[in-house]
Amino acid sequence: MPLTACLQPLLAEAAARQIRLPVLLQGQQAELLLQCQQLIATVKPQSLYWLGEQAPAASTQLKPGNNYQLLGSECDMLVVNAFSGFNADLVAASAGCLKAGGVWLLLAPSDEHWCQQPNPAHSALLPYPLDPQQHQGQFIRFWLSRLAESKLLKLTLNNNQLTINRTLTLPEYQSPATVAPPYASAEQQQAVAAILKVVSGHRKRPLVLVADRGRGKSAALGLAAALLVQQGKKHLIITAASPNAAATAINHYQQQLSDTPGLRFIAVDQLLLEQPELDLLLIDEAAALPTTVLKQLADRYSRIVFATTEHGYEGTGRGFQLRFQRYLEQTQSGWKRLQIKQPVRYQQHDPLEQLIFNSFLLQQPEIEPVYQPGQPMQLRQHQHKDWLAAPEQLSAVFHLLSLAHYQTQVKDLVALLDNPQLSVIALYQQDQLLACALLSYEGELAPELCQQIYQGKRRVQGHLLAQSLAFHLAEPQLASQRLVRVMRVAVAQPLQRQGLGSHLLTELNNLLQQQNIDWLGTSFGVSPALLAFWQAAGYIPVRLSHFADNASSEPSVLMLKPINGSKELVQQLNQQLANELYHCLQEYPANLSFDVIRKLVRPPTVTLTAADIEQLQLFAEGKRPYQLVAHQLLNWFNFHYLQLEPFAASVIAARLWQKQSWQTISQRFQLAGKAACIKVIQQQISRC
Incomplete structure (x- = not known):
């Protein structure tokens, strides 16, 4: 039986049940590619993503480093050709792009041959002097053991004979709670309401919108933007690590208001340079941006929504939770966190999502350890x-x-x-x-x-x-x-x-x-x-x-x-x-x-003379200009820097050690110009 005849009824059933179909097809590469080409010709996917070599001309071939470019994008079919290497990061990240009714097709050698061959896709992880073309690691063997515990259709092709090694029972369709269009779920509707409240409520109370892939998080941004424009808001910006990452939000906005400009994308560096006045700033896939950039945006804008995917395969997603949310807690304690759990691209018990979570250890355990002090470890x-x-x-x-x-x-x-x-x-x-x-x-x-x-x-x-x-x-x-x-x-x-x-x-x-x-x-x-x-x-x-x-x-x-x-x-x-x-x-x-x-730092220390001390006292009283005592100030600060008040010491170090301009120091420490900076120094001298 050809691959197409085997999969077509399952694909129809997968579409009816709103899930994705994970398939592992093993055998000789040439045979598998031929069967795959026939499947593509029959299914005719509008969007085909391909990982690995031998990508068809009509496909989008995914390359290492594409992980964040994938966020928010969708495809109808996803093929992983593992014969030339298996990039685990890319496999995990790309799976979230596949829509319900689509097939995730993994082309691979037999288990035994696969475990014995090198994996050049992971060459960047191997230390000198290991040769990535020769080294056989343990990951593929481990991953196959996890795959054996996952739900998928496992097939073998040998001399054009297709053997079903493991069948897949598709989960029953679970109808989600009915919501009025344009919302895909009740949680998405709640998310849109929360976004609107960021604009109408108190300033400096940003919203952090969190979800795993396929939950309609980006769509919620676009839907909320459309409602705000209808309410008369004109200054709405969306930014992200790349325009692709914001495409889903903008598409949903345009579906609601196709002829009304209102939501536009601006790159992060341009946004920080121009700093336009905004009614609302939307940041999609915020975890893909450096923490330092997120802090600058949070400090500059008073009405922001940070939408992000926090799962492990998103790389710096953990940085967003561990560092940036902690920063929000310290600086804008009124911030809110809202999580969307209900998938909208596919149903809750989707076998591909469970396979990815299970095989790459992306599900966090709920049991916390209990420590007994004094007991042996x-x-x-x-x-x-x-x-x-x-x-x-x-x-x-x-x-x-x-x-x-x-x-x-x-x-x-x-x-x-x-x-x-x-x-x-x-x-x-x-x-x-x-x-x-x-x-x-x-x-x-x-x-x-x-x-x-x-x-x-x-x-x-x-x-x-x-x-x-x-x-x-x-x-x-x-x-x-x-x-x-x-x-x-x-x-x-x-x-x-x-x-x-x-x-x-x-x-x-x-x-x-x-x-x-x-x-x-x-x-x-x-x-x-x-x-x-x-x-x-x-x-x-x-x-x-x-x-x-x-x-x-x-x-x-x-x-x-x-x-x-x-x-x-x-x-x-x-x-x-x-x-x-x-x-x-x-x-x-x-x-x-x-x-x-x-x-x-360990600055040199020089003993101040009585004349030096007198000059500094006159400066503290406002009877000497700064430039006349700069040298004595440096020697004084080198001796006293550990005893000064932290804020004042920071200001003085910025000037004397970091050689920063008065303007830079004023902006950095929120002081009202050069005179205010000098006043800080004078007060410290008076107290010593």
Whole structure:
């Protein structure tokens, strides 16, 4: 029986029941492609998405990095050709585009052959010197084991003979609650009402609209915009990481008011540059934008709707929840959060959505661990080869890592299974996971290669710590030593601030001493709390990046802890950082927190003479201009900066250390010009 004859009745049934049809077709590539072409010719999808090679001319071929361009887009058929590689991130993200009645067709070799072949689509996850054309990881074997627990139609094609290996029973159609057009669900109607309230209610009470894919979130933005234009609102803007991400909202607006302009797209950089006056700002797929950009928009506009997908395969979606929503809580406590749960592209128990959630570990467990202080805990180290025999532990670790970090993607799950340099140490109590740390074993590079990295001639994948030590810190010999980088530390949410993270790092230190590791290192978006945590654990800052990270909006700090390495050398590197910061602080991000600066910098101190002190007192009394005492002020501040009020110290550091203009300082600290800034300095001198 041909593939078309097998699938056509199922596709008709899938359309009637409002679900998508997941199909795994295995065999020889040439045969499968021929059958797939015949299916496409018969079904005639209006929109065909294709992952992998051999894409038909009429299809949209999805490429790595397309994840956010997919948001809001739709297709009638989605084919994944896994013969030339299987990009897990792209597979997970693209599945949400498929509409009800469509087929998700995975073309693959037999299980045995698939597990034995390399996966070049994940070559960016493999460390030097592994060859991605030769390396066989564990992810495909793990994923197939998860697929075996999922509902799908599994077929084998051999010499044009189609065999059904596993049947698929489609869920019964569940009619959603009836709502009046143009709404697709009652929850969507509630979302539109909430958007309208952002405009009519109090200022500075933004709405965060959250949903998994296919819930009608973007459509709600467009429907609400149409109602607002009908009410006389004329200044409505929608922005997103790309025009494609806003297309669904704009399409729904135009369906309601095809001849009435009112909602238009503006790119984020243009919006920040022009800063037009608005009745409402809509941000679709907000999690795709850097946190620093979201903060700027929240500060500038008083009526905003942030719509976002927060699931794991959306990458920085976790950053939106962990960092940006926390910022809203601190600055605009009246913000509201509304979640849409009812799917509108397909019904609630759609087998493809369940397959994607299950096979990529995207469903978070509801059971929280219980910690009993004083009771024994166990430390376990998991290597990449251990996970297949411990899938429950892998699931628990991946979920904890994703909850505790702002930038988790499906590829992080892949890396755990495919990258032999990655390891996890986990803290358990009565088999409950309390905390864990993700480690990368690095270094031990050949001396010649270390020199090439130092000279800027080479970069090596998977050795971030070794490379930074050789290139940025000009210590190439360290890249040949045994290094471990702590990539993430995660403690279960209800158990935080009970010392478990610190205990885990102590146990890690003891473990790596036994393994004869020379150096421990870590790198993260710097904040005062995180810096204090790592310093308390014995880690010493040795480098601060010159640019803010897009996801965290903070520059990264690199910290080292000698295990068997030289303590004198790490102290020397720390002193170099302190000196560089003092002399070149203006080369670092302008909004770098003073709470961070004061923990890293060590200014030179000069004893002030009686004449210096007299000059400063006259300045404080308004009898000397600033420019006449600038030098004495610098010496005074270098001596007193730790004792001053935090706000005032931040203002003075911005001028004397960061060399910022009075205008910049006034805007940054919301002061009324140069005179107000100088007044802050004068008051501090008077109090010392």
